[in-house]
Amino acid sequence: xxxxxxxxxxxxxxxxxxxxxxxxxxxxxxxxxxxxxxxxxxxxxxxxxxxxxxxxxxxxxxxxxxxxxxxxxxxxxxxxxxxxxxxxxxxx
Amino acid sequence: xxxxxxxxxxxxxxxxxxxxxxxxxxxxxxxxxxxxxxxxxxxxxxxxxxxxxxxxxxxxxxxxxxxxxxxxxxxxxxxxxxxxxxxxxxxxxxxxxxxxxxxxxxxxxxxxxxxxxxxxxxxxxxxxxxxxxxxxxxxxxxxxxxxxxxxxxxxxxxxxxxxxxxxxxxxxxxxxxxxxxxxxxxxxxxxxxxxxxxxxxxxxxxxxxxxxxxxxx
Numbered sequence: 001x002x003x004x005x006x007x008x009x010x011x012x013x014x015x016x017x018x019x020x021x022x023x024x025x026x027x028x029x030x031x032x033x034x035x036x037x038x039x040x041x042x043x044x045x046x047x048x049x050x051x052x053x054x055x056x057x058x059x060x061x062x063x064x065x066x067x068x069x070x071x072x073x074x075x076x077x078x079x080x081x082x083x084x085x086x087x088x089x090x091x092x
Numbered sequence: 093x094x095x096x097x098x099x100x101x102x103x104x105x106x107x108x109x110x111x112x113x114x115x116x117x118x119x120x121x122x123x124x125x126x127x128x129x130x131x132x133x134x135x136x137x138x139x140x141x142x143x144x145x146x147x148x149x150x151x152x153x154x155x156x157x158x159x160x161x162x163x164x165x166x167x168x169x170x171x172x173x174x175x176x177x178x179x180x181x182x183x184x185x186x187x188x189x190x191x192x193x194x195x196x197x198x199x200x201x202x203x204x205x206x207x208x209x210x211x212x213x214x215x216x217x218x219x220x221x222x223x224x225x226x227x228x229x230x231x232x233x234x235x236x237x238x239x240x241x242x243x244x245x246x247x248x249x250x251x252x253x254x255x256x257x258x259x260x261x262x263x264x265x266x267x268x269x270x271x272x273x274x275x276x277x278x279x280x281x282x283x284x285x286x287x288x289x290x291x292x293x294x295x296x297x298x299x300x301x302x303x304x305x306x307x308x309x
Contacts, residue, residue: 008171009188009254013240015256052095060254063171063186089171089254 006065007081007089020056022046023068048073120288121222129300134230137292138304140277143206144200148190149213159210160205163202164192174251174266183253183266191217191279192266215227222285225268226292230299235265235276237295245270259291 002014041089053073071078121139157167166182169175174183181193185237194200207214238259253266261284269275280288
């Protein structure tokens with residue numbers, strides 16, 4: 001079980017979050033020009049990193065916000081949290 | 093005889109922008125008051141009167157403060173904190189998400205009337221939620237059995253708020269008092285309220301509990 005650092009709520013139990021998969025997958029700008037293989041690569045294929053991996057999480061049972069986090073898939077150490085939409089956490 | 097708030101709860105209420113509705117005379121927590129267990133003062137569970145609860149969403153904190161300041165005297169706080177006064181309590185659940193618990197229905201209706209003139213998205217969610225109040229000397233022990241957050245008095249002092257999981261149910265927990273073990277408000281959706289109520293009774297059984305103010309069936 002992980003203790004995930006929500007950028008807005010602080011450290012919370014993993015059960016409050018949902019996983020959003022690999023971060024920074026950019027939708028192709030001209031999908032009609034892609035081959036089937038390229039489209040399949042965008043839709044289905046993800047890197048299977050051993051080590052530091054940037055991924056998305058959503059604090060479903062908390063503030064409801066999405067954010068990105070870098071997690072070590074071997075040790076589960078995580079950090080480098082970034083937020084979406086420019087809604088930065090306020091200083092306490 | 094039914095208390096005044098219970099009678100009002102079951103009568104037709106018309107609000108601006110709302111379809112008039114008649115609520116069925118069934119409260120999800122209609123249990124008779126009773127005491128049980130080794131020490132009935134260890135955990136006291138009570139059902140709060142129906143809520144006047146507004147959901148507020150806004151990216152512009154200044155607009156929110158302008159919207160709330162005159163009618164309630166409240167302004168935004170940091171995330172996971174509550175501000176309260178005799179008129180209302182304002183809990184901040186996220187960077188652009190607040191819930192205002194008005195202590196009178198008239199105040200909630202007044203704010204709904206003002207909602208067209210502001211950038212704040214105001215939604216009346218009163219009828220979707222039920223509030224349970226827990227207090228007593230062992231209340232933190234009971235909540236610790238299911239909460240996914242640290243509810244120790246130093247980690248979760250008075251006026252702390254958390255939207256979190258309790259017994260696998262999404263709830264909003266607020267610490268309202270620090271003395272004699274503390275007191276907590278738990279706001280839970282009506283559909284999960286009975287499950288959570290029974291869960292809390294089960295969790296409190298080993299210490300003893302008192303059920304208070306439960307509306308009669």
